[in-house]
Amino acid sequence: MKVTRVQIIARGLANRCPNCGAKTLFRADSLFQVNKECSACGFTIERNNDEGFYLGSASLNYGMTIVLYLVPVALLWYFNVLGGRTAAVLAAVGAIGFPILFYRSSRSWWLMNYYLAFPHHLPANGGKGRAGEDDNV
Ligand SMILES: [Zn+2]
Helix, strand or coil: CCCCHHHHHHHHHCCCCCCCCCCCCECCCCCCCECCECCCCCCECCCCCCCCCCHHHHHHHHHHHHHHHHHHHHHHHHCCCCCHHHHHHHHHHHHHHHHHHHHHHHHHHHHHHHHHHCHHHCHHHCCCCCCCCCCCC
């Protein structure tokens, strides 16, 4: 395999194309819009024929907001580091702000998760970019 799982993780954490490693996942003129394909290698990023693929990234974003932000705020309140009002304001602001800040990473991490499970689907590894008819997964 040309692209290893370690490379897939490194590229996923850096919001880079899982296939070639170029910084092409997101459009240059937008914070939130994903490119249809990688301009460096032609890898299909936006999956028009695979509806719902990125729903998983929304779930991932929701989970990370709870685990990385809301639970720590709740623990700081529970152990009396933060007052009740401060914790409530931080929770409300973070519940909206964290998912916005984490949006790009959630998209990239979702792609990373997929190709960690199915590295042979990457075009650089001889795949079609997604599950094919000869693949029973
Ligand atoms: Zn690429």
